Amino acid sequence: MADIAPFRALRYDFAALEGDVSARVAPPYDILDENDRSRLLAQSDRNIVAIDLPFAPAKCLGPAHLYERAGRTFQQWIADGTLVREQRPALYVYHQTFEFAGRRYTRRMFIARLKLVPFDQGDVVPHEETFGGPKEDRLALMKATHANLSPVYGLYRDAEDRIGEAFAPAIDRQPDAVATLEGVQNRVWIVTDAATVDTIVATFRGKKCYIADGHHRYNTGLNYRDWVAQQLGGELPAGHPAGFVMLVLGSMDDPGSLILPTHRVLAELGDMPLDKLVEAWKPGCEQVAAEQADVTLHHGATGREKHLRFTHRAILAKLEPHKSAAWRDLDLAYLHRYLIDELFKSARPDGGAPVIRYVKAEDAAKQTARKEHGIAILCKPATMAQLRDVGEAGDLMPHKSTYFYPKVATGLTINPLN
Numbered sequence: 380m381a382d383i384a385p386f387r388a389l390r391y392d393f394a395a396l397e398g399d400v401s402a403r404v405a406p407p408y409d410i411l412d413e414n415d416r417s418r419l420l421a422q423s424d425r426n427i428v429a430i431d432l433p434f435a436p437a438k439c440l441g442p443a444h445l446y447e448r449a450g451r452t453f454q455q456w457i458a459d460g461t462l463v464r465e466q467r468p469a470l471y472v473y474h475q476t477f478e479f480a481g482r483r484y485t486r487r488m489f490i491a492r493l494k495l496v497p498f499d500q501g502d503v504v505p506h507e508e509t510f511g512g513p514k515e516d517r518l519a520l521m522k523a524t525h526a527n528l529s530p531v532y533g534l535y536r537d538a539e540d541r542i543g544e545a546f547a548p549a550i551d552r553q554p555d556a557v558a559t560l561e562g563v564q565n566r567v568w569i570v571t572d573a574a575t576v577d578t579i580v581a582t583f584r585g586k587k588c589y590i591a592d593g594h595h596r597y598n599t600g601l602n603y604r605d606w607v608a609q610q611l612g613g614e615l616p617a618g619h620p621a622g623f624v625m626l627v628l629g630s631m632d633d634p635g636s637l638i639l640p641t642h643r644v645l646a647e648l649g650d651m652p653l654d655k656l657v658e659a660w661k662p663g664c665e666q667v668a669a670e671q672a673d674v675t676l677h678h679g680a681t682g683r684e685k686h687l688r689f690t691h692r693a694i695l696a697k698l699e700p701h702k703s704a705a706w707r708d709l710d711l712a713y714l715h716r717y718l719i720d721e722l723f724k725s726a727r728p729d730g731g732a733p734v735i736r737y738v739k740a741e742d743a744a745k746q747t748a749r750k751e752h753g754i755a756i757l758c759k760p761a762t763m764a765q766l767r768d769v770g771e772a773g774d775l776m777p778h779k780s781t782y783f784y785p786k787v788a789t790g791l792t793i794n795p796l797n
Contacts, residue, residue, distance in 0.1 A: 381502045381535070381588040382494040384623065385468035385576050388792035389526070391425075392463045393556040401558045404565070404790035408432045408529055409513065409595070425461050427790030431528040433520060439512035440519060450523030462793065465569070470576055471792055472550050472568040473627060477785050479637060486635030486785075487543055489570075489579070490530060490792050492623035493588060495600050503533075504589045504770035508778065509598050517599035522606070527625035527794035531593035531600075532787050534763075535586045537630040545578045546570065556791065563785045567792075588628070589770055591783050600624035603796070625794035627787045631763045638766070640758040641779040642744035643714070644679075644736040646751035651726065653678035653685060656754055659726035660718050663691045673710050677755040679748030689713050703772035710759060711777040737779045 391400050402423040405411070411419075411428065413435040419426045433449040434441025456462045471490035476483070498505050520528070537543070554566040570576065590597055600623075607621040608614055615622055629636055645656075653676060657666070664687040669675065672686035694717055695707040706712055724730040734753075738744040741757055748755040761780050769776055 380585050381583065383491040383580055383583050383626075383628070384494070385470050385571075385580070386492045386620075386623070386625070386794055387465040387468055388471065388490075389457065389462045389464055389795055390792050391556075391790070392460060395460075396556075398554070398556050399558065400556050400790065401560065403427060404558045404560055404788040405431065406561065406786050407592070407789055408435075408437050410786065412436050425456065427528065430456075430524065431520070431789055434516060437513060437516045440515040443519070446519045446523040449520060453524045453526065464795075465571075467571045468576070469569050469571045470579055472546050472570055473787075473791065474554075474566045475635070475785055475787070476564040476566070477562065479784065484635040484637065486629060486637075487633055488627050488629035488787070489542075489546065490567075490625065490627050491579075491583075492794060493531075493533065493626045493628075495597075495604050495622055495624055497601065501771075502587055503597070504587055504767075505594055505597075506590065506766050506770045506776050507594050507780065508775050509594045513595040514599050514602065517595060518602050518606070521599060521603045521796070525795065525797040527596075527600070527796065529593070529596060529789040530787060530792070530794075531596045531624060531626045532591045532783060533593075533626045533628050534589040534591050534631045534636070534766075535583065535628060536632065536767075537586070538632045540630070540632070541582050542579060542630065545575060545582060549575045558788060558791070560788050561785070563788075565788050565791065583628075587771075588626070589631070589767060591629075591766075591781065592786070593626075597624060607796075620794075620796045623794070623796075625792065631767065636763070637784050638760045638763065639739065639782040639784045640760040641782045642738050642741060642758050643756040644738055644744055644747045644751065644753050645719075645723075645733040645756065646736050646747070646753040647734045648727070648753050650680070650752075651754070653681070653683050653754060656723075656726050657685050657687070660687065660722050663689060663694065663713070663717055663722060665690050673759065674714065675757040677745050677748055677757060679745070679751070679753050679755065682745075691717070703769065703774050705765065705768035705772045706774040706776075709761065709765060709769065709776060709780070711761070711780050714756065714758070715777050739782055 433445040473488045475486045549570045550568040556567040558565040667688045676685045744755040
């Protein structure tokens with residue numbers, strides 16, 4: 380099963396900053412562009428994006444000199460005391476408090492190292508496909524810094540909250556660091572008590588880790604591990620830091636662990652009426668009241684909406700007989716594989732596939748549909764049970780199936796790999 384360990388993180392000098400690292404942390408690199416990078420660096424030239432985002436957007440490999448510069452900056456920050464090394468191995472309790480849809484939530488997590496294992500061993504379970512470009516970018520940065528700068532976000536099952544209870548005495552005090560980032564309050568406690576750490580590590584040993592966010596980072600960790608092994612003659616010594624990856628770990632059973640949908644926009648449809656798409660999808664859908672719908676279609680030009688329920692889910696067993704029942708139960712599997720791949724072609728004269736945009740917020744999806752002459756498909760979120768079941772069946776969800784809110788912050792801890 381999954382094997383975690385404490386580590387001596389590199390981190391900002393919390394005491395020197397009076398515990399507030401708001402100006403130093405950032406959202407994950409993969410949702411930032413160059414404008415975001417400039418905005419964050421305007422708050423502080425020591426913001427973590429100066430190292431973690433040498434090339435933006437980080438969807439492909441950038442020029443070599445940018446990664447080299449990031450590596451030099453990283454070493455400079457260590458030398459001048461911007462970053463300090465934890466004196467003893469620690470686990471880092473990490474809470475995020477935020478509001479969503481009028482409710483206040485606290486998502487309770489902790490930061491640790493996880494022993495890297497291939498996905499096919501079953502101890503670490505993915506749910507999304509990865510792509511070559513982002514992994515090349517991350518590997519170049521890891522080779523330049525020899526560190527995990529941005530954590531993977533992983534989930535585990537803990538209905539009885541044994542891990543939360545074990546941490547409770549160690550965090551019955553003020554946090555060691557706080558950061559407000561995009562309206563989310565982040566709090567961190569450093570836990571070095573050996574008995575507590577040993578209890579957490581032992582408790583986690585019987586669990587699986589389900590990757591929620593950061594599949595590219597995890598895969599890059601595997602690639603970096605193998606690269607280091609080659610540099611050392613083909614074998615990595617037992618316990619070598621490169622054999623681990625830094626994760627933020629949260630319970631699937633935590634009420635603060637929210638999954639939001641990513642909506643789809645069928646763009647560049649010209650003057651296609653909404654009714655034409657509804658008619659094309661008639662073999663697989665029926666119009667229903669909003670509360671009964673699986674998806675809602677929003678016509679960008681007119682603002683008209685249609686609420687549809689899926690009526691022919693059994694078709695996926697014919698179209699994808701090698702996929703699991705858990706995968707075939709996904710709304711997005713039905714939407715993409717049947718409605719878009721099979722039925723959409725009858726809605727347009729050329730029979731071609733649509734241009735698809737992926738948009739997180741509902742209002743933004745409607746705006747995109749209006750600006751790009753399209754139709755927004757407003758989706759429901761996947762559930763934790765679906766993520767777990769699809770992963771354990773060995774399948775991967777369709778692209779952009781999950782949006783874990785809020786994003787975990789980058790820059791609270793850094794994991795040295797040498």
